[in-house]
Amino acid sequence: MxxxxxxxxxxxxxxxxxxxxxxxxxxxxxxxxxxxxxxxxxxxxxxxxxxxxxxxxxxxxxxxxxxxxxxxxxxxxxxxxxxxxxxxxxxxxxxxxxxxxxxxxxxVGRPVRTLILASTATHCVNDLLYRRRAGQLPIEVPLVLSNHETVRDIAEFYGVPFEYKPVTGAEEKAAFEARVLEAVEQHDIELVVLARYMQILSPELCEALEGKAINIHHSFLPGFKGANPYKQAHERGVKLIGATAHFVTTDLDEGPIIEQDTTRVDHAYTPRELVQLGQDIEARVLRHAVNWFAENRVLADGDRTIIFR
Amino acid sequence: MxxxxxxxxxxxxxxxxxxxxxxxxxxxxxxxxxxxxxxxxxxxxxxxxxxxxxxxxxxxxxxxxxxxxxxxxxxxxxxxxxxxxxxxxxxxxxxxxxxxxxxxxxxVGRPVRTLILASTATHCVNDLLYRRRAGQLPIEVPLVLSNHETVRDIAEFYGVPFEYKPVTGAEEKAAFEARVLEAVEQHDIELVVLARYMQILSPELCEALEGKAINIHHSFLPGFKGANPYKQAHERGVKLIGATAHFVTTDLDEGPIIEQDTTRVDHAYTPRELVQLGQDIEARVLRHAVNWFAENRVLADGDRTIIFR
Amino acid sequence: MxxxxxxxxxxxxxxxxxxxxxxxxxxxxxxxxxxxxxxxxxxxxxxxxxxxxxxxxxxxxxxxxxxxxxxxxxxxxxxxxxxxxxxxxxxxxxxxxxxxxxxxxxxVGRPVRTLILASTATHCVNDLLYRRRAGQLPIEVPLVLSNHETVRDIAEFYGVPFEYKPVTGAEEKAAFEARVLEAVEQHDIELVVLARYMQILSPELCEALEGKAINIHHSFLPGFKGANPYKQAHERGVKLIGATAHFVTTDLDEGPIIEQDTTRVDHAYTPRELVQLGQDIEARVLRHAVNWFAENRVLADGDRTIIFR
Amino acid sequence: MxxxxxxxxxxxxxxxxxxxxxxxxxxxxxxxxxxxxxxxxxxxxxxxxxxxxxxxxxxxxxxxxxxxxxxxxxxxxxxxxxxxxxxxxxxxxxxxxxxxxxxxxxxVGRPVRTLILASTATHCVNDLLYRRRAGQLPIEVPLVLSNHETVRDIAEFYGVPFEYKPVTGAEEKAAFEARVLEAVEQHDIELVVLARYMQILSPELCEALEGKAINIHHSFLPGFKGANPYKQAHERGVKLIGATAHFVTTDLDEGPIIEQDTTRVDHAYTPRELVQLGQDIEARVLRHAVNWFAENRVLADGDRTIIFR
CATH class of the missing domain: 3.30.70.260 (ACT domain)
Structure with missing residues (x-):
């Protein structure tokens, strides 16, 4: 036997x-x-x-x-x-x-077909692709789709197809989203990762991707609304900064939480240093969320997630 | 029904x-x-x-x-x-x-009959008894046995019987250990906690208590042998100090590990400050180990422990 | 010399x-x-x-x-x-x-005259008084004032005067606050610690105590408004819970932040377990804030604090 | 003005x-x-x-x-x-x-001329070069020198000269070390980073590089001697694994400590998973040590380091 x-x-x-x-x-x-x-x-x-x-x-x-x-x-x-x-x-x-x-x-171990959406930030894309190549992340990435050219060379270094599609107006935005849905069908995508993709998704796209799109954003205690949250966090003198990975839903930044983490800061951190430290946390938190999803460890229980680590 | x-x-x-x-x-x-x-x-x-x-x-x-x-x-x-x-x-x-x-x-929730052994340090005894009273630790403590008087008032405040039995020579040590075994039988003890009890147990007692005695000690990277480890840690300029809770075996400080934790320090910490910070970790790590044991979450697998948290 | x-x-x-x-x-x-x-x-x-x-x-x-x-x-x-x-x-x-x-x-090392306000929760009061006695917190406590009897025995065990003054209506609340101000004057109080004192202070009292009153409260990512935040945190499936110690100002729970910390939780934690874990963080965060204040390590810079650790 | x-x-x-x-x-x-x-x-x-x-x-x-x-x-x-x-x-x-x-x-901000030594592991080299390019690490790297070909493509992607020089016997080892010293002089190197370079340096080279060579290695509580420490750590059932970055001295793995960190593991981690998690800590700890050195934040005080963060 x-x-x-x-x-x-x-x-x-x-x-x-x-x-x-x-x-x-x-x-x-x-x-x-x-x-x-x-x-x-x-x-x-x-x-x-x-x-x-x-x-x-x-x-x-x-x-x-x-x-x-x-x-x-x-x-x-x-x-x-x-x-x-x-x-x-x-x-x-x-x-x-x-x-x-x-x-x-x-x-177990079957690579999950993953579409990565990116903008100008490189830290999350680089972390995901490095770990995929190092055999630490069971995903395959048929496409990185971005509204900026910034991560093209990273994608190419890691041998992943890259596509640039600018989004400067409503029409282009609709075209970008149509391309997302087309790519999902074309490559039989199981997971869409918003790796600091800085456009708000339309409610229609959120619904179409429900349960299979993961977003990452910064998190603070207390939370801050509006633009430039790291600057607000600096002004408020927070002692911790953090990040949250969650499923995309139509309720902006409020989908079921998959992973969170924080790190200590103090009064001497400039807003720029907060951003940099925040990026380290974002990359790590997103990587964990993607990994657990790809290993079938994330189950939805209403608005909560069960994570079987 | x-x-x-x-x-x-x-x-x-x-x-x-x-x-x-x-x-x-x-x-x-x-x-x-x-x-x-x-x-x-x-x-x-x-x-x-x-x-x-x-x-x-x-x-x-x-x-x-x-x-x-x-x-x-x-x-x-x-x-x-x-x-x-x-x-x-x-x-x-x-x-x-x-x-x-x-x-x-x-x-589930049945209080485990626990004998606490103590010497002069108060932090672990205080933490265990405070949490027991707060309903956070499913243990009952028929006796705190100590070779010093130091924790008497803590025990009495928490309504726990306290017994003082000095250990200054071999004979007294043998008598102390005999009293331990007697108390174990008398109170049908299921768990013996060495809450910074600073005497080395005889091999005979270690064997008699195997699988039901938990000890706590400081831990460093790298490890230090000999007296005054916090002073050695200071001299070596470690950036982390920690603690380990483990089952007592005849192999001194090397029994199956139940819990460990560390905390950051820097060059400015004096040996005295390292000791104080170390005590916080010791109390926390010991409390977790006792709690998991009392909730039947600790299983032995050879020299390792399985912890079902 | x-x-x-x-x-x-x-x-x-x-x-x-x-x-x-x-x-x-x-x-x-x-x-x-x-x-x-x-x-x-x-x-x-x-x-x-x-x-x-x-x-x-x-x-x-x-x-x-x-x-x-x-x-x-x-x-x-x-x-x-x-x-x-x-x-x-x-x-x-x-x-x-x-x-x-x-x-x-x-x-350096002069004990700071500290008034502790308490309600029914024991964890913060116990932690502060235990550490004061252990020589780890440079405060003296001429009075614990509470609107409940709950922490009386802890205060008495640690040899600290305790005073019970119920607050069930507006009149009693005014009387309680008057007693606070009187005690501040009577004992030349330098620091007022709200150790889970569960009444909202009047704007007048907040102003009178500005810069010398420290409060502790739970903190979450995202933040939750309204009653029973641990229940909300559970329902939202947060992966971290935390606490914030801050100066009391008239802006409820929004004064300058002194210290924050978080700890990991998962889907299996019940609201009750979240509360218990939250209490551990609250006690630790409050203790650090009080210690830094007493050591003259906390300086105000507008709405931020400079912490010279 | x-x-x-x-x-x-x-x-x-x-x-x-x-x-x-x-x-x-x-x-x-x-x-x-x-x-x-x-x-x-x-x-x-x-x-x-x-x-x-x-x-x-x-x-x-x-x-x-x-x-x-x-x-x-x-x-x-x-x-x-x-x-x-x-x-x-x-x-x-x-x-x-x-x-x-x-x-x-x-x-402030002047890039420090850094020689990286590597073997087969990619995690540390990739992390250092990615962050250098992202403007997060003030180093310039005139050369990556390795006894294996493994990291060649990473170096080339990041536009850093790579040189392969095998070390299979004593003669080749001497030649490799001679090349190190030559490169140090040729490029006026200020910092040598052993980014998981897996050869033991000769005492002569250690002395020649004293105070300007940083090594990274895994760290455990307790420490383990001999081969395959992750396997030993698994067998011993440790609950934490860690890493230490230190200055290279002739006393193997015992030079002044610059940075340390740990992360939690449990009984379910296989030795292979421990290695992978250990690599994450190693990359992070080494990056911090290199960054602080490059920012002139690391001062030697006998066998200790002062880190002005």
């Missing part, structure tokens, strides 16, 4: 109730699988149950007595990644139906 | 293999329970599987069709915390036996 | 310009002092210059040639802490006048 | 004593300068006094009465960056001589 290192990730949610874990684990056993990782959460807010499992082909010692749950020993067929996945989907079907589950089965 | 807020915590470990989660969740369903929380981990190092579950009595809507797994609807008996636990132990028995599990079933 | 360990702390601010440091250091040399610590900051926002110095009596080796700047060698009088301070004030006078300085000279 | 934004940074150390600040500030006033930033520290360990000042040309309002300390008003010559620096050096000379100071005067 072979056992390569392929794993599958199953994420699911449904109305909470008894017997769910038993039913799911039963489907895994029936398919000849083994649970490599598992996390779950029952939301008291929405009454829903969430689960993320990593599943591998069970390693049955040769010559061992069958535990009666491995279909291989019944059919005599060797388990391969291909027939395992089919078998698993088959054994899952009655369970997901019975509990009316939202669910998704994916291979 | 009643459903109070009582929960049980089940922790277990066994040799990893397929079907474990299915078998455990089956026992829970059979007893009429529901999984409120669940965490698991398969250790690649030791080949063992670890699990922590919080289980509550399943809330079956009145008049709903039975899902066929709730013994209440079969027997017609109302489920109470008392009969649920008995029923659960019954349904668990064949599973724990079949997989040769180490396991433990406890009620 | 004697040199005990007494140090003085001089804080000052004035319109920025050349020669200030030279003039101040000249006054120190003239008085026979030595600079033990010094920090300065020129605010680009307000054009003001800020400085904090710790000064000690200069240790002139016996028999050494005078450097011509130590008045001891001129007068032949032994320097004592008493005559040094008088001499220092004398040499400072023309400098502070010439530059129209706001300034203050204090002895 | 003109005043551009040029600033100078003066760092100095000498035996501590009264009058130093007064003398230095006098030299600044005499040259027509103004103190923009100042930090100082008196080391109780070595009895030495350390100072870092940023100085700018004083802005005397036109038509204002001279305060009698600005040599411009005396000579009538307009102050320019060129003549200011000469004048400043002149007024400093008697002071630095009188107090037998180690001192250094530099222009």
């Amino acid at each position: 072979t056992n390569d290192n392929t794993q599958w990730v199953l994420t699911l949610s449904c109305i909470d109730g008894p017997g769910i874990v038993h039913a799911i684990s039963g489907a895994i056993v029936a398919a000849g699988g083994n649970i490599a990782e598992s996390q779950q959460f029952a939301s008291a807010d929405t009454g829903r149950f969430f689960m993320r499992l990593q599943v591998e082909i069970a390693n049955v010692p040769s010559g061992s007595a069958s535990v009666g749950q491995n279909s291989d020993s019944v059919t005599g067929t060797a388990t391969t990644p291909e027939n395992f996945e089919a078998r698993f989907r088959e054994s899952l079907a009655p369970v997901t139906e019975r509990y009316d589950m939202n669910w998704r089965l994916d291979r | 009643t459903n109070d807020n009582t929960q049980w915590v089940l922790t277990l470990s066994c040799i990893d293999g397929p079907g474990i989660v299915h078998a455990i969740s089956g026992a829970i369903v059979a007893a009429g329970g529901n999984i409120a929380e669940s965490q698991q981990f398969a250790s690649a190092d030791t080949g063992r599987f670890f699990m922590r579950l919080q289980v509550e009595i399943a809330n079956v809507p009145s008049g709903s069709a039975s899902v066929g797994q709730n013994s209440d609807s079969v027997t017609g008996t109302a489920t109470t915390p008392e009969n649920f636990e008995a029923r659960f132990r019954e349904s668990l028995a064949p599973v724990t036996e079949r997989y040769d599990m180490n396991w433990r079933l406890d009620r | 004697t040199n005990d360990n007494t140090q003085w702390v001089l804080t000052l601010s004035c319109i920025d310009g050349p020669g200030i440091v030279h003039a101040i250091s000249g006054a120190i040399v003239a008085a026979g002092g030595n600079i033990a610590e010094s920090q300065q900051f020129a605010s680009a926002d307000t054009g003001r210059f800020f400085m904090r110095l710790q000064v000690e009596i200069a240790n002139v080796p016996s028999g050494s040639a005078s450097v011509g700047q130590n008045s001891d060698s001129v007068t032949g009088t032994a320097t004592t802490p008493e005559n040094f301070e008088a001499r220092f004030r004398e040499s400072l006078a023309p400098v502070t006048e010439r530059y129209d300085m706001n300034w203050r000279l204090d002895r | 003109t005043n551009d934004n040029t600033q100078w940074v003066l760092t100095l150390s000498c035996i501590d004593g009264p009058g130093i600040v007064h003398a230095i500030s006098g030299a600044i006033v005499a040259a027509g300068g103004n103190i923009a930033e100042s930090q100082q520290f008196a080391s109780a360990d070595t009895g030495r006094f350390f100072m870092r000042l940023q100085v700018e040309i004083a802005n005397v309002p036109s038509g204002s009465a001279s305060v009698g300390q600005n040599s411009d008003s005396v000579t009538g010559t307009a102050t320019t960056p060129e003549n200011f620096e000469a004048r400043f050096r002149e007024s400093l000379a008697p002071v630095t001589e009188r107090y037998d100071m180690n001192w250094r005067l530099d222009r």
Whole structure:
């Protein structure tokens, strides 16, 4: 019996109730699988149950007595990644139906097709592409689309197609957004990352991308409205600056939060130094959010996210 | 059908293999329970599987069709915390036996009987007792035993029995350790906390307390051997100081690590200021370790600990 | 020549310009002092210059040639802490006048007379009083005044006078505030700490206490208005919670910020757990703010604070 | 009178004593300068006094009465960056001589000539070169020298000369080190960064580069000796991993510490994940150390460093 290192990730949610874990684990056993990782959460807010499992082909010692749950020993067929996945989907079907589950089965490590939108800031784009190349971020990037030329050389260095499409008026903005939707379809995009893309998306685009577009913005205690928030933060003498990565919704900068972080500053920081430090946090927070999304670790629970780290 | 807020915590470990989660969740369903929380981990190092579950009595809507797994609807008996636990132990028995599990079933929130050993430092004792009283630490403390009088008034303020037993020579040390063992038996102690108790325990006592004694000590990068480590840290110009909470073993300061933390310092800190800052970290790190132990979140995996936070 | 360990702390601010440091250091040399610590900051926002110095009596080796700047060698009088301070004030006078300085000279380590206001929460009061007793906070507390009885036993344990004065209507509120002002005068109070005192101060009291009252409150990214912010934070799925210590002004919760900190949370935290974790941060942040104030490390620069840590 | 934004940074150390600040500030006033930033520290360990000042040309309002300390008003010559620096050096000379100071005067923001040594790891080299290009790191890099080809394309992308020189035996190692010394002389190198250069330097090279070579290595609590420390850290179940940047000395990995940081991990991290997370910390810690060195913020005090951040 072979056992390569392929794993599958199953994420699911449904109305909470008894017997769910038993039913799911039963489907895994029936398919000849083994649970490599598992996390779950029952939301008291929405009454829903969430689960993320990593599943591998069970390693049955040769010559061992069958535990009666491995279909291989019944059919005599060797388990391969291909027939395992089919078998698993088959054994899952009655369970997901019975509990009316939202669910998704994916291979662990499969690169997620990601469209990056950029403007003039380089820090987020550079961080994402560097880590993708270093094998630290399971994404593939068929396109970086930008309303400025600034990040072209970074994209090209990392071997990623770059497209420049200026946005200076309403017409160009509509054309840019149309190009986004076209690219999403063309490349079968699963994730759109607003890597400091500095245009406000139209409500229509926000809706079209709901649940698959991630934005990053600065965050402060207290929050600041209006232009030049780092200057406001400086004037207010904040001792912390931070960043928030969140899903894009029509409610500007208020979508479900995926990740946040802060760092200490003091009175001696100029607005310019705050911006620079803020960029470090933005790049790090966005990278974590993208990574967790790509690893199927981010599940939506109403306006909140469940993060199975 | 009643459903109070009582929960049980089940922790277990066994040799990893397929079907474990299915078998455990089956026992829970059979007893009429529901999984409120669940965490698991398969250790690649030791080949063992670890699990922590919080289980509550399943809330079956009145008049709903039975899902066929709730013994209440079969027997017609109302489920109470008392009969649920008995029923659960019954349904668990064949599973724990079949997989040769180490396991433990406890009620969530039950205060753990804790013996505190102290010397002259007050910060850890004060922190533990303050939080116990504030309802933030599920421990009860039948005794604070110390080789100095220093923490007597703190213990008394918090209404905890205090016993002073000086240790100035080998004989007194043996008597102190005998008193520890006696107190452990007398009060059915589950956890011994060395809250800056500054005597080295004998190998015999270490062995007698294995797996249920937690120690706290300072930690530095790099480590320092010998006396007055904060002075050494100052002389070496470290930029971080830290603390480590670990299980007591016969290997001095090298037992399985439960929690660690660090904080930033700079060249301007005097050795005395390092000590003071170090005490804050020690109190915090020890408190977390005690809390996780008391909530059955700490499982041993060889020389490592699994912490299900 | 004697040199005990007494140090003085001089804080000052004035319109920025050349020669200030030279003039101040000249006054120190003239008085026979030595600079033990010094920090300065020129605010680009307000054009003001800020400085904090710790000064000690200069240790002139016996028999050494005078450097011509130590008045001891001129007068032949032994320097004592008493005559040094008088001499220092004398040499400072023309400098502070010439530059129209706001300034203050204090002895390092002198306990600051502090009035604590409390309600039902114990965490901040307990933390402050524990650290005062442990010698980690240079304050003395002539009174804890509270609109609830809750912290009475803590105050009494730490040997601090406690006074209960209920506030259930407008009249009682006015009486409470009158008592605050009376206590400030009676005990020559230098610092008023709102240690989770849950009543809104009247604008009159805010003004009367301007620059010497510190408040602590929770902080979130984004901020939340209205009641039960931890519940809102939970519902919004924040990944960080924090606290801010600030000077009390008539602008509710918006006075100059002294200290802020955050800690990580995740989706699994209940509102109750957020509150508990929030209390840890509140106690820590408030303690730092009080400590820095008591050590003359907090200077106001318009709506910002300069913190000379 | 003109005043551009040029600033100078003066760092100095000498035996501590009264009058130093007064003398230095006098030299600044005499040259027509103004103190923009100042930090100082008196080391109780070595009895030495350390100072870092940023100085700018004083802005005397036109038509204002001279305060009698600005040599411009005396000579009538307009102050320019060129003549200011000469004048400043002149007024400093008697002071630095009188107090037998180690001192250094530099222009703020001048890029420091930096030689980077690399092997196969890309994370540190990429981080340094990205930030240099983004204007966040005041270094220029005339050469990246490596015993592997791995980082060639990164260097070339950032327009930095790259040289490959294999080291597989003692002879090649000597040749590599000779090339280092040659490059140091050829490019007038001020800083050598070992950006995960994985060869042990000979004692001779360590001595030749003393005080101007910075190394980065992982750090753990407790420390681990020998090969594969991340594997050891995993086996020991550490809850924190970290990194230390330090000056290179002949005492392997034990030179004066410049910067350290840690990050949290848990039992679920594989050794491979620990390595990846460790690389993030290494890149960040090394970048900070290089930045502070390039900004003249790092001063040696025996085996310790003073960091004027």
